[in-house]
Amino acid sequence: MAGSQHPGFHHSHCDRGITPGVQTVSNVEKEKLSAQPAAAAEAATALSIL
Amino acid sequence: MNVNRPYLSLLALLTIALLSLTSHAIIVRHDVLSTDYEISRTDYPAVFFLERQGSRKICVATVIHPQWALTAAHCTEETMLEETVQTGRRFGVSVGGENREIDAVIKHPLYDQESSSDVDLALLRFRKPSATPRPLPLQQKPNELGAVVTIVGWGYFGLGTLGRQYDDGRMRKATNRITTAQRYLRFVFDDPRNGSDESLPLEGSPSLGDSGGPALIDSELGPHLAGIAVGQIQGADYSEETQGRYGAVAIYERISSHIDWIEEVVGSEVPFDS
Known part of the structure; x- marks a missing residue:
C-alpha cells in the first residue's frame, strides 16, 4: 500500500517497528474469515458506505 | 412594492420552516419527537467527530486507550486525516473538550473495499496519551446477538x-x-x-x-x-x-x-x- 511508504501512516506491519510477526496477526485474521463460510458470504453483500 | 409582499412573506415562512426542519439530526422514528434523540458531547466524551465540513461533521471515532481511538478505515480517506498524516503533519481533533493531535493511522491489514474479506477498521494514534476522557472498554465476548x-x-x-x-x-x-x-x-x-x-x-x-x-x-x-x-x-x-x-x-x-x-x-x- 502506498500509505505505508509515508511517515506517520502505516498498515499494522509498519507500526512501532513491528516486524514480520505482525503478519501473523494478518494471517490469523484471514484464517478466521476463511473458517466462516457464512461470514464470507455475508461479506460479499453489497454495502453502501455511510 | 406591495406586489412583492406575499412573496417575501412566503420566503420568510419557507426559511423558518427550513430552519426548523434542519434543527434535528439522525434517522429516527417518525412517531417520536426528534429532540428525544439529541444528546450532548458530554454524554459520550470518548466519542468525537473527525472533521467539520461547513455545518456537517464527517465520520466518528471512539477513544479506546489513553493514546488510541478506533474508527472505520474508509473514514481516513473521506476526511483529510490520511492526507494530513501521510505528509508528516498532525491531524487536530477535539476530544472530550480538549484539542488533541493524531499522528499515526494504522489500517487493518485486510482493509480493501474491493475485497469480500474487507475489514473496515483503523486505529488512530494520538501524539500524546491522556487520562481523559476515560477510554471506552471493548466488547470481548462474542455474545452480541440480541443485545x-x-x-x-x-x-x-x-x-x-x-x-x-x-x-x-x-x-x-x-x-x-x-x-x-x-x-x-x-x-x-x-x-x-x-x-x-x-x-x-x-x-x-x-x-x-x-x-x-x-x-x-x-x-x-x-x-x-x-x-x-x-x-x-x-x-x-x-x-x-x-x-x-x-x-x-x-x-x-x-x-x-x-x-x-x-x-x-x-x-x-x-x-x-x-
Missing part, C-alpha cells in the same frame, strides 16, 4: 418513513437490537406501524456521516464498544435518496472479532483501562 446497542453520531437526520433528509451536524443517539452477529453486526430499522413490538422506543438507524461511529452495549460496568459503523446493506429497495428508512439493515464491524489485531497494534492486552 440492544446504542449508536452515536453526527450524521444526516431523517425520518424512518422517508430516509435521510438533512444534515445539521447535531449529535444524537438511537438504539436498536442486534439481529445478526457473524462476520458483521447487523440490525434492522423496524417500522413501528407493523404492529410488532420489535421497534424500540428510541429506535434509529445510522446515516451518511455516521461512519466510524460506535455501537455500544450497556453493562453493569457501563457501555462497551461492540461495533463500528461502516455501511448499510444495498437491498432490493435501496436507493441513495431514501437511505436509512424503515427496513434499512445497518452494518457494523464486529469488535469482538478483532481484539487480537487491536492488542497487537496498541501493544498491550485488553482491557486497556484497568
Whole structure:
C-alpha cells in the first residue's frame, strides 16, 4: 500500500517497528474469515458506505 | 412594492420552516419527537467527530486507550486525516473538550473495499496519551446477538418513513437490537406501524456521516464498544435518496472479532483501562 511508504501512516506491519510477526496477526485474521463460510458470504453483500 | 409582499412573506415562512426542519439530526422514528434523540458531547466524551465540513461533521471515532481511538478505515480517506498524516503533519481533533493531535493511522491489514474479506477498521494514534476522557472498554465476548446497542453520531437526520433528509451536524443517539452477529453486526430499522413490538422506543438507524461511529452495549460496568459503523446493506429497495428508512439493515464491524489485531497494534492486552 502506498500509505505505508509515508511517515506517520502505516498498515499494522509498519507500526512501532513491528516486524514480520505482525503478519501473523494478518494471517490469523484471514484464517478466521476463511473458517466462516457464512461470514464470507455475508461479506460479499453489497454495502453502501455511510 | 406591495406586489412583492406575499412573496417575501412566503420566503420568510419557507426559511423558518427550513430552519426548523434542519434543527434535528439522525434517522429516527417518525412517531417520536426528534429532540428525544439529541444528546450532548458530554454524554459520550470518548466519542468525537473527525472533521467539520461547513455545518456537517464527517465520520466518528471512539477513544479506546489513553493514546488510541478506533474508527472505520474508509473514514481516513473521506476526511483529510490520511492526507494530513501521510505528509508528516498532525491531524487536530477535539476530544472530550480538549484539542488533541493524531499522528499515526494504522489500517487493518485486510482493509480493501474491493475485497469480500474487507475489514473496515483503523486505529488512530494520538501524539500524546491522556487520562481523559476515560477510554471506552471493548466488547470481548462474542455474545452480541440480541443485545440492544446504542449508536452515536453526527450524521444526516431523517425520518424512518422517508430516509435521510438533512444534515445539521447535531449529535444524537438511537438504539436498536442486534439481529445478526457473524462476520458483521447487523440490525434492522423496524417500522413501528407493523404492529410488532420489535421497534424500540428510541429506535434509529445510522446515516451518511455516521461512519466510524460506535455501537455500544450497556453493562453493569457501563457501555462497551461492540461495533463500528461502516455501511448499510444495498437491498432490493435501496436507493441513495431514501437511505436509512424503515427496513434499512445497518452494518457494523464486529469488535469482538478483532481484539487480537487491536492488542497487537496498541501493544498491550485488553482491557486497556484497568
